[in-house]
Amino acid sequence: MDVNQHYRFTVPDRSYASLTKKDITRLAESFALSEGAVGRVNIIVSEMLTNLEKHTTQGGELLVKAIGKPIKGIEIICLDNGPGMADPNLMLQDGVSTYGSAGEGLGAIKRQSDVFDLYSQAQVGTVIVAQVYKSTKSMPVARRYEIGNVMVPKPKEVDCGDGYAVIHHERGVYLLALDGLGHGTHAQEAATTAVKIYCEDPIPDPASALRAIHTGIRRTRGAVGLAANIDITQNKLSYCGIGNIAGKLFSMDSPLSKLTYKNVISYNGILGHNVPGTFNTQSLDWNRNKILVVHSDGLKSRWDLSRYPNLHRHLPTTIAAVLYKDHSRQTDDTLVLVCKAK
Template sequence: MVVNQHTLFSIPDKSYASIAKREIRQMAEEAGFTAAEAGRLNIVVSEMTSNLAKHAADGGELLVRSLGHGIEVICLDNGPGMVDSLRMLEDGVSTYGSAGEGLGAIKRQSDVFDLYSQPGMGTVIVSQVHRAAKPALAPNAGSHNIGFVMVPKPNETLCGDGLCVVEKGAEVYLLAMDGLGHGANAHEAAQAAVQAYASALPQHPSDMLRNIHQQIRRTRGAVGMVVNVSGNSHKISYCGIGNIAGKLYSSDLSAAGSGYKNIISYNGIIGHNIPGSLNNQQLDWGRNKTLILHSDGLKSRWDLAKYPNLSRHLATTIAAVLYKEHRRHTDDTLVLVLKSKV
């Protein structure tokens, strides 16, 4: 599937909440929400913005995108965080002196819900509200959990990063792209690469990059990585060009001996100059494996081990935490996370 970018709504104080609600309501209408479904989404957004006003001195942000069958809303704040986030989901429990129903209401109205919070770090909430007439096979219903955030550079409307995810049974095909620069021309390059990729599946990663290289020669160029994940052979095969970076974590980070391997790319610019020889690299894949890819909108020095139990959360939550904590604020940002369920 060719996926939609997130729209960022900055909520520095409660006066900005009405603007976000209005635009998100418009997104729901475009997605075909009924009045009842739009009402559920409005409760989620209202409670999120209310929590930002109460608990985060500098407010926070909402990342919103259309899922086709629903709307995803991610709430980010740099507030004090929670010691016991599970207890905060119980109605009547509050650190603010309010009725303590906000988080519980968000969870009840969500078809997908996740929450990660640590004292001193702040909080990330992930909510998806689906239409009743959603696809028979919902996303991530297979053997993998896939999540991402993809956000334009501040003050830009189009994201210069691009992403394509195709899941076929135990096989997953991934493309992560970063058009050179930012803005409309970078977006054009990234989307041209995504379209070339989607129309040529399946291929070995190195062959796919050569094909994309030929297809986007008339654009400003891009960097990118192609990853084929096989749940049958328990291997991942990958090839990348440019500064799309990644790590493959090998176990639950709460366990002793957990570690990761860096995902390394070739030098070059897809669409302009690539190495004459491209080889696919392979790594083992299976239970408790987590693959994380990102563009250079994310700082390179991060480690999941610094976030207790984060690896147990949804892939989207992991991506959102890394985005919140390590984005550069000077470029488009893509963070893609793939977790094995089996």
């Protein structure tokens, strides 16, 4: 299970670069990465910061988190709202540059990363995802689905009041997305308590899982949340939500390659305080063409995945990062959790 929040580093201009690099280096060292892995992280961060300086006038931000519990590696996401790239694949080739430099930056990031992804569109900006693991044994196990997320506290806050859980089981995966009421320490306590209850005794039925959470967090501030069970043997997504937590299940309809979606509807209420007398688990079809996106209200509700050509072909973390970049309210904690069938 991986429930780590991202640390946010805003880089409005070049004067922030040196301090940002030092802070991320200290983070990497605190994650007990080897000296060689820390060196690779330094190269990745240096190239990301250089790209922000060269290609954006408003800077950007880096999101960094530990991967796994116990920690298996580090994830670094670079986001900007710059001019974007007309041909991202071409820019990955060494010697190709729009700035007149040696053109090795993106290639260097990719070479130093165990997992790498790049999404860029003209007039949209760029998202780069890089992951460095402690060893090849620490890298994710291949499954019939991929999961990624962005979870960031409210600007200027340290504690994140959102939370999530990912529990793999023999038939698929259990998912939980939570938003503790408000933000800060008390919101984090509510979300953390709910995640602990969910993980200590996973309940396959999402509605029953939320009932257990409701009972267990009565002494906290409360939370809204959505529990889901994806059963890949039955091609079924079961889910239940309480409160203002949003979800959409996207389908790639062949042969037109047009994204359509169904809203994942939640019941009114607040876990730990007041929930409907009756609420039930709902179900939708799940197959290799599906993408589930669940998010807290730190993300604006009116976003459209079809605005981003071919984004659905990228890593779930990249999808989450693009949505965060363009649609985060910046007035609350933000969680975007993405599960993509393979």
